[in-house]
Amino acid sequence: MQQATDTSRIRVAVITGGTMGIGRATAVAFARAGWSVAVLARGEERLRSTEAELKALGVAALCLPVDVADAAAVEAASTLIEEELGPVEAWVNNAMATVVSPAQDITPEEYLRVTEVTYLGQVFGTLAALRLMRKRGKGAIVQVSSGLGVRAAPLQSAYCGAKAAVGGFTDSVRSELLHENSRITLTTVYLPAVNTPQFRRTRNHTGLAQNAPDPVYDPRLCADAILHAVRSPKREVWVGRSTVQMVLAQAVVPGFADRKAAEMWDAQLDPSMPPPDPKGNLFDVDADDPGIDGPFTDRTQPQRGEFVTSQARELLTAGVAVVALLGVAALLAPAAWAAKHVPMPHRTPHRPSFLRRTRW
Numbered sequence: 001m002q003q004a005t006d007t008s009r010i011r012v013a014v015i016t017g018g019t020m021g022i023g024r025a026t027a028v029a030f031a032r033a034g035w036s037v038a039v040l041a042r043g044e045e046r047l048r049s050t051e052a053e054l055k056a057l058g059v060a061a062l063c064l065p066v067d068v069a070d071a072a073a074v075e076a077a078s079t080l081i082e083e084e085l086g087p088v089e090a091w092v093n094n095a096m097a098t099v100v101s102p103a104q105d106i107t108p109e110e111y112l113r114v115t116e117v118t119y120l121g122q123v124f125g126t127l128a129a130l131r132l133m134r135k136r137g138k139g140a141i142v143q144v145s146s147g148l149g150v151r152a153a154p155l156q157s158a159y160c161g162a163k164a165a166v167g168g169f170t171d172s173v174r175s176e177l178l179h180e181n182s183r184i185t186l187t188t189v190y191l192p193a194v195n196t197p198q199f200r201r202t203r204n205h206t207g208l209a210q211n212a213p214d215p216v217y218d219p220r221l222c223a224d225a226i227l228h229a230v231r232s233p234k235r236e237v238w239v240g241r242s243t244v245q246m247v248l249a250q251a252v253v254p255g256f257a258d259r260k261a262a263e264m265w266d267a268q269l270d271p272s273m274p275p276p277d278p279k280g281n282l283f284d285v286d287a288d289d290p291g292i293d294g295p296f297t298d299r300t301q302p303q304r305g306e307f308v309t310s311q312a313r314e315l316l317t318a319g320v321a322v323v324a325l326l327g328v329a330a331l332l333a334p335a336a337w338a339a340k341h342v343p344m345p346h347r348t349p350h351r352p353s354f355l356r357r358t359r360w
Contacts, residue, residue: 010035012036012082012088013230014037014090015030015037015094017040018092020197021219022144022219026223027050028053029227033227036059036062038062040125043288047063048063049289051063069116069121077128078132089139089230091129093121093122093125093142095125097117098202098282099203099280100202101205103158106157114162126143140185140233141184143187145166145189145190147243151261152261154265170188187229189225190247191217191239191243192240193214193240194218194219195295195297195300197291202281202282208269210275212296216296216301217240218300219293224307232309237309
């Protein structure tokens with residue numbers, strides 16, 4: 001049995017959607033760091049497999065069958081977790097669902113389901129976490145988002161809309177916590193294309209399998225960024241250079257970003273094969289255990305600490321502002337010196353009126 005590290009004090013983390021891909025990698029990362037881990041997800045087989053993997057790392061684990069779109073089920077699970085494992089210190093909202101399709105081919109029921117899981121699942125998870133954490137006045141909540149939540153792409157309207165909604169909700173709640181002077185933190189982690197099994201399990205109306213555009217990143221890098229967001233909370237974390245590029249392009253040149261996104265239509269589809277399961281796992285979960293990695297291992301970037309926090313952005317912004325001010329000062333300095341040393345034009349001394357001569 002491989003023993004977990006850093007077990008001087010038991011800490012409890014909750015991971016939604018924690019039985020495959022990024023969620024599973026995150027659950028393992030927390031377990032390796034010595035945390036007790038609770039996982040909320042669908043699929044009995046993968047729940048049992050995940051629980052066994054976590055316990056093999058020497059930590060307490062509890063994997064519960066919960067659909068995050070069910071607010072009552074999330075609340076009930078949060079109560080059970082504290083009874084079984086102890087006070088929750090970290091809650092990671094990772095569960096998601098999507099449909100790959102042109103917007104007009106997505107049904108209202110599909111839009112509703114994607115929104116319930118990807119957006120409302122994070123809302124319900126956040127509210128459950130706050131109910132627990134407010135009793136102690138501290139805790140860390142992490143929203144797992146995507147670069148697509150800032151810079152949307154074609155064929156992803158349901159998912160992009162839901163992730164964008166997560167950003168608005170999170171910013172609002174964060175401002176409320178600041179108003180309360182709360183020590184509870186809220187961090188949003190924005191992810192790039194990641195090698196996860198979800199690409200072969202997404203509902204797909206295009207007739208072609210979903211592809212992950214380059215660069216493709218390792219789920220374990222994302223897990224490291226999420227764990228970092230709990231250990232050292234920042235407002236935002238961006239994983240991968242492609243995410244940073246998307247955020248910058250949307251902020252600075254959104255029209256150009258629109259045109260570049262339009263070019264991503266074909267990059268998201270694999271012309272060599274049809275979707276393995278066009279219905280996907282949107283409503284029903286497969287009875288298997290897909291694990292962490294997806295079908296793009298041969299193209300996956302080597303794992304390394306390639307993520308940037310909002311603190312780095314603020315420092316960069318401050319640095320750019322200082323350089324800009326110094327540049328302006330340098331431009332103005334010669335003009336100011338010249339103005340100071342230019343001789344004044346000759347002027348006739350002013351005389352009181354009684355000294356002036358009057359001509360008759």
